[in-house]
Amino acid sequence: MATGLKPLYKGAEAHIYIIEVLGEKFIAKYRVSKPYRHPVYDRIFRFQRTKTEGRILVDLYLKNVSVPPPLIVDPANSLIIMKYIAGNKLSEVIDSITEKKLSAIAKRIGEMSAVMHMNRIYHGDLSLGNIIITNTLEPYIIDFGLAGYSSDIEEYAIDIHLLRRSLNALAPEMSESFMDSFWEGYREVAPLLYEKVRERVYEIALRGRYVSERVKKRFEKYVE
Amino acid sequence: MLGEVLIAGFESTSHTFGVGIVSGRGEDVRIIANINDKYVPLKGGIHPREAAQHHVKTAPRILKKAFEKAGISIGDVSGFAVSLGPGLGPCLRVGASLARFLSSYYNKPLIPVNHAVAHVEIGKFLYGFNDPLIIYVSGGNTLIAVQRKKRYRVLGETLDLPLGNLLDTFAREAGLAPPYIVNGKHVVDLCAEKGSNFIPLPYSIKGIDLSFSGLLTAALKLAEKHKGDPDKLGDICLSLRETAFNMLVEVAERALVLTRKKQVLLVGGVAANTYLKEKLSKMAELHNAIYAGTPPEYSGDNGAMIAYTGYLGYIHGLRIDPERAVVRQRWRIDEVDLPWLPD
Numbered sequence: 001m002a003t004g005l006k007p008l009y010k011g012a013e014a015h016i017y018i019i020e021v022l023g024e025k026f027i028a029k030y031r032v033s034k035p036y037r038h039p040v041y042d043r044i045f046r047f048q049r050t051k052t053e054g055r056i057l058v059d060l061y062l063k064n065v066s067v068p069p070p071l072i073v074d075p076a077n078s079l080i081i082m083k084y085i086a087g088n089k090l091s092e093v094i095d096s097i098t099e100k101k102l103s104a105i106a107k108r109i110g111e112m113s114a115v116m117h118m119n120r121i122y123h124g125d126l127s128l129g130n131i132i133i134t135n136t137l138e139p140y141i142i143d144f145g146l147a148g149y150s151s152d153i154e155e156y157a158i159d160i161h162l163l164r165r166s167l168n169a170l171a172p173e174m175s176e177s178f179m180d181s182f183w184e185g186y187r188e189v190a191p192l193l194y195e196k197v198r199e200r201v202y203e204i205a206l207r208g209r210y211v212s213e214r215v216k217k218r219f220e221k222y223v224e
Numbered sequence: 225m226l227g228e229v230l231i232a233g234f235e236s237t238s239h240t241f242g243v244g245i246v247s248g249r250g251e252d253v254r255i256i257a258n259i260n261d262k263y264v265p266l267k268g269g270i271h272p273r274e275a276a277q278h279h280v281k282t283a284p285r286i287l288k289k290a291f292e293k294a295g296i297s298i299g300d301v302s303g304f305a306v307s308l309g310p311g312l313g314p315c316l317r318v319g320a321s322l323a324r325f326l327s328s329y330y331n332k333p334l335i336p337v338n339h340a341v342a343h344v345e346i347g348k349f350l351y352g353f354n355d356p357l358i359i360y361v362s363g364g365n366t367l368i369a370v371q372r373k374k375r376y377r378v379l380g381e382t383l384d385l386p387l388g389n390l391l392d393t394f395a396r397e398a399g400l401a402p403p404y405i406v407n408g409k410h411v412v413d414l415c416a417e418k419g420s421n422f423i424p425l426p427y428s429i430k431g432i433d434l435s436f437s438g439l440l441t442a443a444l445k446l447a448e449k450h451k452g453d454p455d456k457l458g459d460i461c462l463s464l465r466e467t468a469f470n471m472l473v474e475v476a477e478r479a480l481v482l483t484r485k486k487q488v489l490l491v492g493g494v495a496a497n498t499y500l501k502e503k504l505s506k507m508a509e510l511h512n513a514i515y516a517g518t519p520p521e522y523s524g525d526n527g528a529m530i531a532y533t534g535y536l537g538y539i540h541g542l543r544i545d546p547e548r549a550v551v552r553q554r555w556r557i558d559e560v561d562l563p564w565l566p567d
Contacts, residue, residue: 010511012474012481035510036473036503038466040422091482125431129482146429162431166482169370169377207383211554
């Protein structure tokens with residue numbers, strides 16, 4: 001990494017730099033070493049997550065999912081150079097978007113998630129902090145460090161569970177209508193997957209600690 | 225001058241029976257007694273009925289001792305607070321019965337307290353935190369939360385085993401426990417001191433959620449394979465702890481960046497663990513956040529945290545009719561509306 005450059009943003013596992021080449025802006029995402037992490041994990045994660053993220057970004061870009069296309073993927077140096085997407089994190093602007101516009105955004109995120117899942121890709125950390133909203137209110141999905149390929153419904157359902165959890169924590173009053181629009185978009189793109197995934201999302205929520213609904217459900221089964 | 229408010233709080237959700245007393249005059253709030261007694265199983269884990277019997281036996285002594293320490297008599301209190309859940313039914317009922325009786329007998333209000341909320345409030349109180357990222361780890365809980373709109377909102381949690389349960393179960397199955405704590409240290413930590421080689425184990429995080437069951441299975445399989453080799457067991461303990469803590473700190477870091485909090489608070493029984501504290505404080509430093517973890521006296525289950533949270537409830541008019549004060553074995557931290565939290 002070039003020295004003297006100041007990161008634009010310090011994320012949870014990477015530093016983000018903006019670089020300009022011939023008037024065009026790019027993002028350099030550099031996965032940093034963590035002082036709290038065991039050196040073996042540090043080495044594996046910085047290499048593997050960079051590699052996975054690069055591969056998945058290419059895959060999704062070619063499937064017309066709004067993600068920043070990568071130009072250079074260098075796992076050995078924990079570095080990805082990708083296109084710069086101007087905008088703000090959804091977690092930061094959600095309070096300032098009107099309900100109608102937010103509903104359109106949620107629907108589009110639902111559609112993109114369905115495309116991802118139909119292509120056996122899960123995100124692994126689909127939170128409001130990992131969605132960028134451009135000035136024209138287009139959502140972009142970023143940060144595929146925990147993503148992967150799987151045919152397991154569970155992984156797809158977890159993506160949606162995480163999104164809902166992040167909504168409940170950061171914008172509880174908008175959570176329900178947001179998820180309604182999300183599911184609408186998801187269903188339109190992947191009607192067959194929709195039923196299975198939605199059922200599983202419900203099941204996952206019941207798995208949390210001290211969920212009384214889980215016991216009720218078990219009891220109902222017993223009564224039947 | 226504001227009048228003095230005295231609240232006695234009862235804790236009996238799991239292995240500990242405790243009585244705490246808090247005295248408050250406006251901003252000046254003090255813990256004037258915190259007397260606790262822990263049930264230690266002779267073999268295996270916590271047996272709910274035996275733990276409850278322990279509570280019944282020790283309750284009169286602990287109650288007397290707490291009021292002696294505080295230098296007041298029972299009739300002096302302004303109200304009684306009780307931890308109504310979440311926890312083990314038989315254990316919860318001991319504290320609830322006692323609190324209902326005292327409240328009716330002395331005709332003083334009864335204040336319901338959620339045990340998880342109490343862990344958080346006592347930590348905030350001790351460090352003067354107003355809006356921290358909360359990491360709550362104990363034998364029964366592993367979750368990450370923030371306050372928002374009058375409630376604690378869960379950002380992430382374990383999808384299967386709590387962290388304390390992971391360490392205890394491993395220790396028990398690998399023949400290291402009981403006792404689980406020796407000289408203030410967990411037996412997995414003691415065993416890890418003999419380890420030197422790190423073995424990567426299943427590392428499973430989903431956003432800010434965690435899953436420890438695969439890790440436990442893998443560690444136990446390894447322990448079985450190398451039975452009778454203390455050095456290798458040391459390596460396994462070291463790797464198990466390292467993996468579990470790395471997972472927790474990583475999700476905490478994700479939550480911290482997402483919420484941009486400037487305070488990081490570690491609460492719950494596992495908060496006493498020095499290795500976890502070290503990792504979390506390093507992580508907080510990276511993001512210019514202040515880190516604090518509740519000290520051992522208040523990190524494990526204790527009466528003082530119930531009394532303090534009861535005090536908050538009392539001054540905000542929170543009351544429950546003794547006849548309706550039933551225990552709730554399942555009562556999530558994010559189900560409780562708390563009048564003292566900001567909108």
